[in-house]
Amino acid sequence: MAVSDILARADEDQQRVDRARQLLQAPDPAERLGRALDAITRPVDAKLNTTAGGALRTLPVMRLESLSRHWEFDDRRFADWEAQARHALAPYGDAALQLAQRRAAWSATRAAGLLDGLPPALSFRVDAMLGQIDTTEAALGVALARQLDLTQRASELKARIHAGSNDVAAAIEDLDRRLLQTDVPPLWQGLGPSAGTQAAWKEVERGLQVERQFAVDYHAADTGNQQALRVVQLLMLPLVLWLAVRSKRTAVDAAPPERMARALRRPLSAWLLLSMLAVLVLEPDAPLLVQEVALVLALVPVLRLLPAGTLRALGAWPIGAIALYALDRTGVAAVADPALYRLFLLVLNAMALGLTVWLLRRPVSQAPALPAPDGMLQRAARPAGWTALTLLVVAAACNVAGNVSLAEMLTSGVIDSGYMALLLYAAVTACMGIVRALLGQPELANRRLVRQHEPVLLTIFTRLLLLGAALGWLLYTMDRFRVLRPLHSVGAKVLDLGIEVGQVSVHLGSVLVFAVSIWLAYWAARAVRRVLRDELPGNAGLPRGAGNSIASLSYYGVLLLGALVALSAAGFQVGQLALVFGALGVGIGFGLQNVVNNFVSGLVLMFERPIQPGDMVEVGTTAGTVREIGLRATTIHTYDGADVVVPNGLLLSGNLTNWTMFDRSRRFEVAVSAAYSSDPAQVLALLEATARATPGIAAQPAPFAQLTGYGDSALNFVLRAWTADAGTWGTLRSDLYARTLAAMQAAGIPIPFNQLDVHLRGAPEPPETSARGRTAT
Numbered sequence: 001m002a003v004s005d006i007l008a009r010a011d012e013d014q015q016r017v018d019r020a021r022q023l024l025q026a027p028d029p030a031e032r033l034g035r036a037l038d039a040i041t042r043p044v045d046a047k048l049n050t051t052a053g054g055a056l057r058t059l060p061v062m063r064l065e066s067l068s069r070h071w072e073f074d075d076r077r078f079a080d081w082e083a084q085a086r087h088a089l090a091p092y093g094d095a096a097l098q099l100a101q102r103r104a105a106w107s108a109t110r111a112a113g114l115l116d117g118l119p120p121a122l123s124f125r126v127d128a129m130l131g132q133i134d135t136t137e138a139a140l141g142v143a144l145a146r147q148l149d150l151t152q153r154a155s156e157l158k159a160r161i162h163a164g165s166n167d168v169a170a171a172i173e174d175l176d177r178r179l180l181q182t183d184v185p186p187l188w189q190g191l192g193p194s195a196g197t198q199a200a201w202k203e204v205e206r207g208l209q210v211e212r213q214f215a216v217d218y219h220a221a222d223t224g225n226q227q228a229l230r231v232v233q234l235l236m237l238p239l240v241l242w243l244a245v246r247s248k249r250t251a252v253d254a255a256p257p258e259r260m261a262r263a264l265r266r267p268l269s270a271w272l273l274l275s276m277l278a279v280l281v282l283e284p285d286a287p288l289l290v291q292e293v294a295l296v297l298a299l300v301p302v303l304r305l306l307p308a309g310t311l312r313a314l315g316a317w318p319i320g321a322i323a324l325y326a327l328d329r330t331g332v333a334a335v336a337d338p339a340l341y342r343l344f345l346l347v348l349n350a351m352a353l354g355l356t357v358w359l360l361r362r363p364v365s366q367a368p369a370l371p372a373p374d375g376m377l378q379r380a381a382r383p384a385g386w387t388a389l390t391l392l393v394v395a396a397a398c399n400v401a402g403n404v405s406l407a408e409m410l411t412s413g414v415i416d417s418g419y420m421a422l423l424l425y426a427a428v429t430a431c432m433g434i435v436r437a438l439l440g441q442p443e444l445a446n447r448r449l450v451r452q453h454e455p456v457l458l459t460i461f462t463r464l465l466l467l468g469a470a471l472g473w474l475l476y477t478m479d480r481f482r483v484l485r486p487l488h489s490v491g492a493k494v495l496d497l498g499i500e501v502g503q504v505s506v507h508l509g510s511v512l513v514f515a516v517s518i519w520l521a522y523w524a525a526r527a528v529r530r531v532l533r534d535e536l537p538g539n540a541g542l543p544r545g546a547g548n549s550i551a552s553l554s555y556y557g558v559l560l561l562g563a564l565v566a567l568s569a570a571g572f573q574v575g576q577l578a579l580v581f582g583a584l585g586v587g588i589g590f591g592l593q594n595v596v597n598n599f600v601s602g603l604v605l606m607f608e609r610p611i612q613p614g615d616m617v618e619v620g621t622t623a624g625t626v627r628e629i630g631l632r633a634t635t636i637h638t639y640d641g642a643d644v645v646v647p648n649g650l651l652l653s654g655n656l657t658n659w660t661m662f663d664r665s666r667r668f669e670v671a672v673s674a675a676y677s678s679d680p681a682q683v684l685a686l687l688e689a690t691a692r693a694t695p696g697i698a699a700q701p702a703p704f705a706q707l708t709g710y711g712d713s714a715l716n717f718v719l720r721a722w723t724a725d726a727g728t729w730g731t732l733r734s735d736l737y738a739r740t741l742a743a744m745q746a747a748g749i750p751i752p753f754n755q756l757d758v759h760l761r762g763a764p765e766p767p768e769t770s771a772r773g774r775t776a777t
Contacts, residue, residue, distance in 0.1 A: 006109075007122065010129050013102045017132045020095040024139050029088035030146045033081070037150065040077050041157055043070070043213050048164055050206050056171040058338075060408065061482065063207060064172050066288040070214045071165035073285065077221065078158055085154065089147050096140040103133050175405060176482060182402035184338065187346075211289040218287055229282045233275045240267040243437045263433035266304050270430045273301035277427050281472075292329065298423055299326060305426040314381050318422050320355045324348070325419035328412060342404050349396045349411050356389045388414045409482055417477040424469040431465055432458075449534040514566045521562020529555040548613055548629065549606040556631055594649065595632070601648035602631040611651070611658055616726050618657040619646055659726050665698065666726035668733050672740055673714035675750045680707050680715060683749060687719045690743045696732045698722040714752045 047070060056064070106126070219226065244267040263270040276294040279286065299322055306318055331344050360382065395410035436458070444450050450457070478484040495509030532551035606629065611617055615626045617636065624638035634651060636644045659666055674683050684705045691703035703721040710716070721736065723729050744751060 006126065009105075010126055013106075013133065014129050016095070016098055016102065017129070017136050020099060020136045020140060023091055023095055024136070024143065028143060028146070029085075030143070030150050033085050033088060034150055034153075036081055036084070037154060037157065039217075040074060040081060041153075043210070043217060044074055044157060044160055044164065046210055046213065047071075048160065050210055051164075051167070056167055057174065059171070060341075061172070061175055061405075062288060064168055064175065066211060066214070067168045068165070068172065069285055069287060070210070071161060071168055073214065073218060073221075073287075074161050075165065077217070078154075078161055082154070085151070089151075092140060092143055092147060096137065096144060099133050099137050099140070103130070103137070106130055106133075172485065176486065179406050179409065179482070180403070183404045184342065184402050186402045187400045208289075211287060214287045215290050218290070225282045229278055232278050232282070233271075236274060236278075237271050239438075240264075240271045240434065243267075243434060243441075246441060247437050261433055262305055262307060263430035264437055266301075269301040269304040270434070273298050273305060273423070273427055273430060276301075277423070295419075295423070296326070296329060302419075302423050302426045305430050306422065307429055310425070315359060316355075317359060317381060317385070320359065321415070321418040321422055324352055324355070324415045327351070328415050338404070342399065345404065345407055345411055346396070346399055348415075349392060349399065349407070352411065352415065353389070353392045353396065356385055356392060360385050360389065388418065409480075413477070413480040413482075416480045417473070420473055420476050424473055428465045428469050432462060435461055447534075449531055452534065453530075513569045517562060517566030517569050521559055521566065524562065525555045525558035528558050549609055552606055552629060552631070594647070597649045598632045598647045601652045602629070602633075604652060605629060605634070605648055606631075610656065610661065615661065616659040618659075619651060620654060622646065664726045665722055665724055666729050667701075667720055667722050668729050670719040670721070670733060670736050670740060672717045672719060672744070673711060673751055674717060674744070675714055675752045678715060678749050680717075682747070683707075683715070683717055683744075686743055686747055686749070687717060687740060690739050691719055691721045691736060694721075694732070694736050694739055696723055696725075696728060697736070698724050713754050 047067065051059070051067070056067075059067075240263075244264045247261070247264045276298040279294040280291060283290070303318070303322060311318060328348060331341065331348065391410050391414050395407045395414075398404075398410070399407035438444060439450055439454055439457070475484065478487065492509075495512065496507055498507030498510070500506075529551045532554055533548065605611065611626050611629065611634070613626050613628060617624070617626055619636065622636055622638060622644050624636045624644065627635040627637045627643065630648075633645045633647050636646055638644055670687075672683075672687060674680075684707065687705035688703050691697050691705075692699075697703060698721070701722050703719065705717055705719045708716045708718050719736070719740065721732075723732050741751075
């Protein structure tokens with residue numbers, strides 16, 4: 001340290017000491033972080049105690065799946081705690097490090113003898129500052145010791161979380177491997193080992209306590225998905241009630257179909273059903289207890305919202321499926337006792353088999369024919385019933401043979417998938433009823449987009465709903481039949497395949513994510529452009545052509561944003577794309593000048609708006625109507641029916657004639673000739689009167705005729721007239737030609753033919769005369 005810098009460095013170090021003291025005077029974050037860490041530790045220890053001693057191998061698959069979610073939740077909570085700890089504890093470590101470095105610098109300066117011979121005041125200042133550094137370092141050391149102890153506890157907790165998660169994953173894999181193996185002796189040898197009623201109830205209570213604590217901790221986390229769920233539920237209730245009240249005032253002919261209107265007649269059931277379905281969609285990682293409660297609460301709304309046509313088509317199938325699902329959920333009380341649970345599965349399987357056989361005995365010929373889509377459900381019910389019957393028979397045989405795991409999976413899978421299909425079908429029907437009622441409200445029904453495209457919008461929305469419901473049902477069914485986890489593991493390995501070159505890595509999953517993101521961005525951009533093009537042109541507050549410019553710029557803006565999101569989702573970084581951007585710059589400099597010129601010209605066209613779709617223009621030898629203005633080129637539909645793609649650069653660099661830029665008025669001419677014997681004044685008056693009497697000719701500016709010159713055989717006149725619609729000027733001119741000819745003929749004004757005087761000099765002798773002369777000779 002230089003002598004000249006000693007005073008300045010002393011002031012800087014004094015500021016560091018003051019900041020460290022302020023940090024020490026603030027509440028110690030270790031206490032707050034310690035309490036948060038204890039809140040994570042308690043459920044972790046409870047789960048470890050519940051599953052100790054190989055108890056995981058005896059738990060059913062639903063408990064294991066719930067424990068897996070619980071461990072994942074604990075892992076996320078711990079990751080959040082780690083982020084908070086790094087943010088809160090980092091200043092202490094940084095302050096201690098800075099003070100240690102400054103103390104070492106001062107010690108080196110003193111050892112070099114640079115502090116000898118300083119003035120007494122300056123020497124006292126340096127000594128006092130060094131003493132404060134030592135005192136502050138000691139205090140920081142105490143705080144850091146507490147923090148190190150806290151981080152040590154956190155490290156141990158993280159290890160326990162990972163160990164518990166790995167144990168549960170191993171137990172699920174082991175259970176999947178044992179699906180084709182017998183768990184207990186065959187049924188003719190007894191039900192198998194029993195844990196006793198009291199022990200079973202204690203096990204159930206411990207499991208419910210863990211699940212209840214998981215639910216409490218999950219909702220206390222207040223994640224973004226939970227906030228979104230509350231917003232959806234709170235907004236959906238007044239919307240459904242408002243539509244239900246408004247729909248009562250709607251005319252009968254404008255009311256939605258009966259299968260759609262049931263959601264409006266029973267708004268509370270519709271709200272409860274959609275709210276419970278939103279729990280499954282927005283909280284896929286929620287505790288199984290929460291999701292099961294949501295499914296149970298939806299039992300009654302599903303029955304109330306199923307259309308009458310569906311009940312006629314399926315008969316007693318929906319009621320039976322819902323009753324079996326409710327009975328299946330009562331089996332949680334017997335799950336802790338293997339023998340009792342096996343007996344419960346047998347009874348449940350027998351009831352499902354009996355109900356399925358009874359429903360399948362109904363002859364197809366006795367079923368009334370129903371229109372679509374209820375007829376499709378009616379035709380699909382019997383194949384689904386035979387499939388369920390086959391699976392239930394296999395499940396019963398497995399239970400009798402001693403493979404209770406496979407029997408449980410097949411029985412619960414059939415019942416749960418059937419109930420989920422009914423729930424999703426009722427939810428789709430309710431959503432369609434709500435959307436139909438919403439589009440039927442005057443506030444939306446009078447919008448141009450809704451008026452013109454309501455059937456298309458409903459069709460698209462219905463297909464999206466059906467696609468989402470089908471995918472949701474498929475995922476749920478695969479999970480219940482225990483094939484989703486293995487497929488997910490295999491799919492993750494396949495999607496992870498790829499190549500890595502330096503810092504650039506390309507994987508199959510990244511490419512797939514990029515392609516799907518681009519596809520979604522493309523359709524989103526098209527939808528935004530369609531909505532804006534339908535709504536903005538009718539806005540009187542916007543200048544001419546502004547609506548089309550906004551729609552086009554929004555289209556490209558959404559595409560650009562979607563491309564950036566796709567690149568980010570695929571794992572690309574800006575640094576990895578530097579080479580691509582550099583090559584693009586070189587390409588622009590050498591070979592893409594015209595392309596860039598056209599893009600810039602497109603932006604100029606969109607901002608200055610000299611043309612817009614529908615304008616009648618002339619560009620060079622091309623004349624027609626503007627169909628679309630793109631960022632690179634503009635499409636013109638010619639009068640001959642061809643579509644000509646004109647680069648935007650040509651529109652700005654050449655002469656552009658727009659016949660409809662400010663209005664659609666256009667003037668045209670009709671040339672007329674009259675004999676020299678005609679009265680010019682009579683002809684002029686006749687032409688103007690004929691134009692005024694022609695439908696489609698504008699009164700202002702008024703038509704006028706002029707004598708333009710003397711022809712070789714006639715007087716030349718021209719009639720000029722205006723039309724308010726430039727698109728009909730050709731037809732109108734043809735009509736005016738015909739009317740003018742008829743008027744001149746009626747007035748006796750002749751239109752002379754062209755006269756040509758031919759003077760022959762030295763005409764050759766006709767061939768016939770020459771031939772007769774040779775014959776006479």
